[in-house]
Structures are given as structure tokens and as C-alpha cells.
């Protein structure tokens with residue numbers, strides 16, 4: 424699972440993010456492949472319903488709101504807001520040492536679509552509800568896999584200009 | 593107001609309860625513990641194994657997590673040579689007590705006379721023998737579907753998934769760690785009075801506040817303790833229970849609702865859970881109300897889940913649970929709403945839901961010993977599960 428780090432642009436005053444030695448990787452399904460590989464082109468691909476126009480997550484064969492099956496991946500802006508956060512301090516996975524911030528972020532394009540992710544580039548204790556964040560991608564190759572099997576994990580970091588404040592929720 | 597007697601018309605009753613040896617790293621098999629609990633429950637009901645014509649359990653076969661399921665229904669049937677007129681195991685149901693609710697339906701419809709319902713775990717022994725925590729959680733290899741969108745980000749455990757709504761609830765409503773700690777301290781105090789509990793040494797608020805963080809804001813004492821053990825109850829058709837030694841406990845209502853998608857992170861309101869839907873359906877099926885409840889057994893796989901159940905069941909307003917539990921007087925054995933009287937899963941051991949139903953029966957039968965709620969409690973509520981898992985039962989001595 425060794426991979427060269429994809430450099431994230433540096434933010435003024437931000438904590439450096441060091442890519443961990445290991446992560447548990449998903450095995451993409453026909454429905455989730457776009458989500459896990461959109462980062463190849465720098466895109467966060469979220470399923471969208473062409474019947475009602477809303478996004479949905481996790482991806483699936485039908486829209487839970489209007490039940491249309493005319494659904495498929497579409498790029499979103501990659502901007503989101505932290506809805507909840509925890510600093511995990513328990514080691515679960517060898518090669519992924521705590522502490523790290525696990526957050527639910529709500530997409531700017533569809534606030535009731537939440538992604539579970541890591542907010543990095545900031546001290547884990549500094550991540551706040553209401554913090555504005557943006558996506559970047561961390562590529563991984565599964566053990567024993569080839570370049571075709573690569574996946575791009577969508578991680579988030581504070582939006583440089585907006586900064587992060589505990590906003591009016 | 594629904595019809596008198598609730599959804600089962602008073603026909604579904606609990607006639608016996610049993611518990612196996614409960615402990616850490618017992619080294620016994622899950623089936624061995626299960627048989628001990630099941631046969632004790634049957635004997636407690638004054639029945640013989642041959643009287644049992646139904647069996648039900650959570651979760652049934654096929655769960656990869658080591659120690660999560662001590663035995664499935666057929667293993668128990670085979671071990672005891674049961675002749676079953678009705679049987680079931682289920683995981684996609686109203687929490688870990690869902691099969692007990694199904695058993696109420698079975699006896700009400702006359703599909704069976706006496707159903708033994710069990711839940712068994714051997715998670716403590718599993719963790720001692722498996723290759724690390726991650727391998728216990730999913731057995732290694734390919735990630736199962738429920739972990740696909742969380743495990744890559746190191747959110748491997750339910751403690752991570754529930755710490756986030758707990759943090760959001762604290763952010764929105766000002767619940768403090770000291771207030772949340774009242775749940776853990778209450779459980780520990782009750783456990784000191786329960787000879788079967790795992791952790792029986794007193795716990796102070798200072799101990800709680802200085803404990804190691806697992807996933808903020810949840811510390812070690814906000815998490816339940818994995819154990820080995822099994823619990824069982826016998827649910828009977830009221831007519832078939834005539835002449836049995838115990839006063840039958842009436843199942844007044846059950847909470848089985850689930851109004852949103854079953855996920856840990858997409859519910860519209862992050863500060864509510866499936867517990868709220870289960871609780872809503874519990875009360876719409878009975879003329880009883882929260883004010884009638886004498887004792888509450890509310891799931892504490894994590895302390896924050898008990899908080900969710902307290903407000904879901906209407907014991908306090910949404911967002912106001914902090915002041916309700918602060919100081920712990922209301923939820924103490926001598927308080928207005930005695931809570932988790934056996935020590936819950938936090939201090940009693942993670943019997944995974946069914947331990948709460950067992951303890952509700954013990955309290956209504958007045959057999960709690962040193963931890964017995966004074967004044968002969970007549971109505972008990974049980975709420976189990978967290979996140980997208982939730983089920984509730986309301987029991988009475990009526």
C-alpha cells in the first residue's frame with residue numbers, strides 16, 4: 424500500500440498533513456466506483472437524480488426521495504461544511520496512528536448529503552462544527568493491485584480564504 | 593388511545609428469565625453459555641424443555657464479527673432437540689430485542705405457546721484470541737458493505753460513528769461531559785450492588801473526567817465492556833401461562849418504527865436516531881405514557897445512546913437531557929426514574945440489548961436484591977440499540 428504522497432497545496436498557518444503508512448481500502452462496486460475513482464480527474468463524483476435533481480449518498484440504483492432510477496455520478500464543487508467531528512484517539516489500524524479527525528461534512532451542493540471523511544491540514548482538535556472545507560484526493564493502490572485498481576480517497580481540508588469558525592448553526 | 597391491552601391485547605406475557613455466567617475471557621463457547629441461559633430461563637418459567645415450542649434470537653448466522661454471535665437458533669434447537677412450531681432469527685429488526693417482539697406476535701397469533709428468546713456473545717474471549725481489534729471488527733480481507741464509506745478514514749468502530757452525533761449534540765444543546773458522566777457513574781454505582789456485574793469498584797467523577805479518550809467526546813467510561821455471556825427470556829401466550837409459578841409480565845407495547853434510511857450518517861437530524869422512531873411507535877400503541885414508567889432499562893453501548901433514549905422516550909424535551917441527568921439523582925435507584933439498575937452494559941457487561949430486558953423482568957418481579965428499586969415497580973420500559981438500530985418494549989405487572 425506504499426504510494427508517493429500527492430502534495431496538497433500549503434495553507435498559511437495550516438498544520439502539515441502527513442499521509443499515513445496504511446489505510447483500509449474499499450473494494451469499489453459498480454455503484455461506488457465513480458465515488459472512489461473520480462479523484463483521478465480531480466473530481467468528487469456524487470450520485471445525482473435526474474428526476475428531482477437532488478444528490479444522494481451513498482450511491483445506489485434509485486433516488487430515495489422520488490424513486491427515480493435515472494441516477495448517476497456527477498461532479499460537485501468539492502466544498503463542504505463540517506456537521507460533526509470526533510478526534511479519534513484509539514489505534515484501530517496498524518499504520519494509521521491516532522489522533523486524527525473523523526468528520527461528517529455536508530456538501531455545499533446538497534447539504535443533506537453527508538460524507539464521512541478526515542479533515543486534515545489542521546490540528547485535529549481545531550476542527551469545528553461549521554468549518555468550511557474543500558476536498559482533495561489521496562491515491563492508493565490496494566495490496567497486490569495494479570494501477571487500474573487505484574482509488575482516490577476524498578479527504579477534506581479547511582478552505583484557505585474562508586478560514587474555519589464555529590458558525591451560526 | 594389505542595385499544596386496552598396494547599397491540600397484543602394482553603395475550604403476550606413474559607414468564608421466565610435466565611442469564612448464564614457473565615465474565616471476561618471465560619474461554620467457554622458461545623453455544624455453551626447460550627444453553628446455560630436458555631435452560632435457566634425455561635426452568636425459571638416453571639417449564640420443561642419439551643414445553644418450549646418456539647425459539648427466536650438476534651442476530652442469527654452469517655455475522656463475521658468474532659464473538660458477536662454466540663449461537664444461532666438452529667444450533668440451540670439441535671443441541672436441545674427442540675420440536676419447534678415457530679422459530680426465527682433476525683438482525684434487520686427492531687434492535688437486539690426485535691426477536692422478542694416477534695415472539696410476542698407469534699404467541700398472540702397462537703403460532704406457539706412458549707417461545708424462548710436469547711442473545712449470546714463471547715466478544716471478550718474473541719478479542720483475547722483474535723489478531724487485533726480490526727480483525728475482530730470485520731475479520732480482515734475485503735471490507736463489508738457497512739464499512740465501505742467509513743473504514744478508509746479510520747472510523748472503524750461504532751464509537752467513532754456515535755462520537756460525531758454526540759459532539760454535535762453537545763455543540764447544539766450544551767450537554768457537558770460532567771452531565772454525560774452521570775450515566776456512567778449511575779451504571780457503576782448500580783453495578784456495585786449487582787454480584788453478576790463485571791466492573792464493581794466505585795467510580796468517581798474525577799475518574800471519569802480524567803479517563804483516556806477513545807473518540808472525543810467519548811472516553812473509556814462512555815464505552816461498554818465486552819464480555820462473554822448469554823441472556824434469555826420465555827415469552828408465553830397468556831392462556832398457556834396459567835398455573836406457572838411467576839406472575840406473568842404483560843407486554844403492553846412495542847416500539848418498532850424506523851422512518852428514515854438505515855445509516856449512521858445520513859439521518860436528517862443528526863441529534864436524533866432510530867430510537868426516536870421506535871419510541872414514537874411504542875407510545876402510539878398504548879394508553880400508557882412516560883409518566884407511568886417506574887423503571888427504565890435503556891441501551892448504553894455508549895453513554896450517549898442512553899441520552900438518546902431518555903429524550904426519544906419523552907422523559908425530557910429534545911435537547912434538555914443534560915439538566916435531566918445532571919447530578920444523577922433522578923436516575924438513581926431512589927430517583928423518579930431509576931435507570932439501568934444492573935449496571936447496564938457500561939459496568940455490567942455488553943450482553944447486547946437482551947440484558948436490559950432481563951433486568952426489567954428482575955425488577956418487576958422484585959428480585960433485584962441490593963439493587964432492587966424500592967416501592968414495587970409496576971411499569972418498566974426497555975429501549976435498545978443505537979444509530980440506525982432501535983427497538984423498545986413496555987412491560988407491566990398488570
Ligand SMILES: [Zn+2]
Nearest residue numbers: 472475486489
Ligand atoms: Zn429523485
